[in-house]
Amino acid sequence: MITAASIFFAVLFSSFMISFQKGVWDRMIENFLSSYFGYIQVQGKSYWEEQSLDYAFTPDEQLKALPKELKGIEGMIPRLESFAMASYENMISGTMVVGIEPKEESKFSGLEKKLVKGQYLQPGDQGLLMAEGLASYLGIDVADTLVLIGQGYHGTNAAGKYPVIGILSFPSPDLNKKMIYITLNEAQTFYGAEQLLTSMVIQLRNNDDFRLIKKQLETKLDTSRFEILQWDEMLPELVDAKKSDSAGNYIFILVLYMIISFGIFGTIMMMTKEREFEFGILTGIGMSRKKLAIVTWLEIVFMGLIGAIAGIVGCIPLVYYFSKHPLNLADYMKEMGEIYAKWGFDPLLPTAFEPGIFLNQALIVFVLTTILAGYAVYKIFRIKPIEAMRK
Amino acid sequence: MTVIETKGITKVYNPKKVPVHALRGVDLTIRKGEFTAIVGPSGSGKTTLLNIIGGLDQASSGVVIVDGVDITRISDNKLIDFRKEKIGFVFQAYNLIPVLTAAENVEFIMLLQGISKDKRQKRVVELLKSVGIEDQADKRPSKLSGGQQQRVAVARALASKPSFVLADEPTANLDSKSTAQLLDIMAKLNQEEGMTFIFSTHDQRVIDRARRVVTLEDGMIISDVTR
Ligand SMILES: Nc1ncnc2c1ncn2[C@@H]1O[C@H](COP(=O)(O)OP(=O)(O)OP(=O)(O)O)[C@@H](O)[C@H]1O
Ligand SMILES: [Mg+2]
Numbered sequence: 001m002i003t004a005a006s007i008f009f010a011v012l013f014s015s016f017m018i019s020f021q022k023g024v025w026d027r028m029i030e031n032f033l034s035s036y037f038g039y040i041q042v043q044g045k046s047y048w049e050e051q052s053l054d055y056a057f058t059p060d061e062q063l064k065a066l067p068k069e070l071k072g073i074e075g076m077i078p079r080l081e082s083f084a085m086a087s088y089e090n091m092i093s094g095t096m097v098v099g100i101e102p103k104e105e106s107k108f109s110g111l112e113k114k115l116v117k118g119q120y121l122q123p124g125d126q127g128l129l130m131a132e133g134l135a136s137y138l139g140i141d142v143a144d145t146l147v148l149i150g151q152g153y154h155g156t157n158a159a160g161k162y163p164v165i166g167i168l169s170f171p172s173p174d175l176n177k178k179m180i181y182i183t184l185n186e187a188q189t190f191y192g193a194e195q196l197l198t199s200m201v202i203q204l205r206n207n208d209d210f211r212l213i214k215k216q217l218e219t220k221l222d223t224s225r226f227e228i229l230q231w232d233e234m235l236p237e238l239v240d241a242k243k244s245d246s247a248g249n250y251i252f253i254l255v256l257y258m259i260i261s262f263g264i265f266g267t268i269m270m271m272t273k274e275r276e277f278e279f280g281i282l283t284g285i286g287m288s289r290k291k292l293a294i295v296t297w298l299e300i301v302f303m304g305l306i307g308a309i310a311g312i313v314g315c316i317p318l319v320y321y322f323s324k325h326p327l328n329l330a331d332y333m334k335e336m337g338e339i340y341a342k343w344g345f346d347p348l349l350p351t352a353f354e355p356g357i358f359l360n361q362a363l364i365v366f367v368l369t370t371i372l373a374g375y376a377v378y379k380i381f382r383i384k385p386i387e388a389m390r391k
Numbered sequence: 392m393t394v395i396e397t398k399g400i401t402k403v404y405n406p407k408k409v410p411v412h413a414l415r416g417v418d419l420t421i422r423k424g425e426f427t428a429i430v431g432p433s434g435s436g437k438t439t440l441l442n443i444i445g446g447l448d449q450a451s452s453g454v455v456i457v458d459g460v461d462i463t464r465i466s467d468n469k470l471i472d473f474r475k476e477k478i479g480f481v482f483q484a485y486n487l488i489p490v491l492t493a494a495e496n497v498e499f500i501m502l503l504q505g506i507s508k509d510k511r512q513k514r515v516v517e518l519l520k521s522v523g524i525e526d527q528a529d530k531r532p533s534k535l536s537g538g539q540q541q542r543v544a545v546a547r548a549l550a551s552k553p554s555f556v557l558a559d560e561p562t563a564n565l566d567s568k569s570t571a572q573l574l575d576i577m578a579k580l581n582q583e584e585g586m587t588f589i590f591s592t593h594d595q596r597v598i599d600r601a602r603r604v605v606t607l608e609d610g611m612i613i614s615d616v617t618r
Contacts, residue, residue: 278490281486281488284447284474284480285474285500285547286471286472286475286476286500286503288472288503386448389482389486
């Protein structure tokens with residue numbers, strides 16, 4: 001019974017830790033993706049490799065109809081993005097100029113909340129929003145006028161003057177030193193790319209469904225014209241980061257299972273010790289070691305099974321609770337909370353509520369138990385009845 | 392008919408460090424139906440001798456022949472089988488399996504021998520009756536007195552229909568009334584069923600009941616009297 005209880009706690013503990021770890025990662029990725037990239041984008045064919053306006057596309061009826069046809073899609077955020085040089089007085093800098101529908105964009109990425117000075121962009125505005133880092137590098141402020149020069153659609157020249165109407169602060173240093181937003185219409189005019197888009201961010205109702213939605217999009221859209229990219233194709237660095245974190249994970253998991261193994265091993269050892277006397281009598285009166293070992297092993301395995309099942313059942317409310325009521329880092333470490341907030345992430349640490357994790361952990365713990373039960377078997381094969389019975 | 396024959400058995404504990412010569416050449420022959428007490432002062436080697444005869448311990452040299460088989464030359468697995476088939480054990484005390492009831496303790500060895508359920512249960516009832524505790528059949532050992540536990544142990548020892556029963560100080564933890572009861576039962580089984588008993592003891596009242604008394608001292612037989 002103690003064995004079953006220790007296995008129960010082992011399953012509970014490891015499932016909780018793994019759910020927690022996965023939950024935090026998922027949330028970080030979600031935070032990151034929803035600040036700009038989204039989980040899925042539709043782009044013109046070859047645009048991603050070439051990063052050139054020449055591969056921009058005109059949204060067709062099929063594309064526009066998507067939110068109505070696929071209920072997994074919440075909305076679509078059109079963009080026209082390209083590089084341009086920005087200059088103010090005698091400063092000059094490379095920038096990324098993105099044409100947006102101000103309302104949709106803000107609804108998706110919370111752009112308006114990043115405003116630290118001036119006004120947010122309105123449809124029809126002639127001005128621009130720029131990142132704080134870029135503004136301070138150029139020494140420009142709200143109401144000053146920035147000159148943009150770039151290459152337009154099919155090699156045309158693009159040039160324009162835009163007053164700064166607002167300044168944005170991005171958590172990512174990369175975005176903070178290059179982003180400029182203008183309205184989609186202005187961008188299309190500036191780049192000489194009437195009606196064209198470089199990308200359409202697909203906003204999902206449930207981000208976990210991105211693979212499924214991508215498949216659906218591939219059947220709905222003309223794939224000779226469009227390319228449908230999911231986040232890990234657009235951001236291999238993020239995948240790498242997740243992987244390199246997994247190296248740390250391995251150590252974490254190793255330590256986790258070591259703790260668990262020691263716990264289970266301890267109870268099996270105690271149980272074996274407690275029953276040494278009984279084992280002594282049994283082999284003494286003539287029970288074969290093999291038989292005794294098998295019976296004892298099966299008993300432990302059975303206890304393991306009960307513990308593992310109870311563990312799965314016990315995990316469900318525990319992990320569910322913490323997925324709905326995440327731990328708030330700020331409650332425990334004020335500074336960490338502030339750092340998170342500064343980077344635009346909420347300091348919440350939720351668990352991932354995925355029954356697959358519980359099953360997996362229960363299975364791992366169960367397998368560990370069956371292996372550790374080998375200790376009892378080993379002891380039974382070594383036991384000397386007269387010594388065991390003396391105790 | 393000879394059941395046990397030992398020839399020159401010696402036993403040295405800790406041969407490498409501080410050798411203890413527990414037995415120094417014991418020749419002993421036990422015939423079927425004997426009721427033999429092994430006596431001697433503490434440390435004289437009684438337990439050691441019984442363990443070796445019972446195949447629980449190995450002699451350092453010498454031969455132990457039980458029912459025509461030299462048990463000093465067989466493997467551990469065979470030895471366990473040998474104990475199951477040939478020998479009934481009654482150990483000093485507390486030698487029942489704590490998680491099993493009295494009846495289950497007696498039944499268990501027959502289960503190991505592969506005896507059918509009907510036969511087992513019939514025999515359990517008979518045996519518990521013959522040791523006088525049929526009314527305690529469903530109690531765990533911890534709920535039984537020392538004397539009752541030893542009677543269950545005798546019933547268990549007989550359950551496997553062994554060639555002989557070995558009992559190392561079976562009355563050591565019993566009061567005199569329980570001691571007398573246990574000996575009555577053993578003597579009755581010896582007389583009525585011809586079961587061979589070999590038991591060690593310090594207790595003069597027990598010695599008085601034996602028909603043959605083998606006295607050990609310092610690992611050697613110094614007297615062997617049949618009355
Ligand atoms: N496992 C052991 N290791 C070392 N020496 C042992 C061991 N068992 C017994 N001896 C020694 O062997 C000798 C004989 O011991 P044994 O237990 O056979 O005597 P005994 O006649 O049964 O004594 P008692 O009447 O006290 O039960 C003693 O000197 C004892 O100390
Ligand atoms: Mg002794």
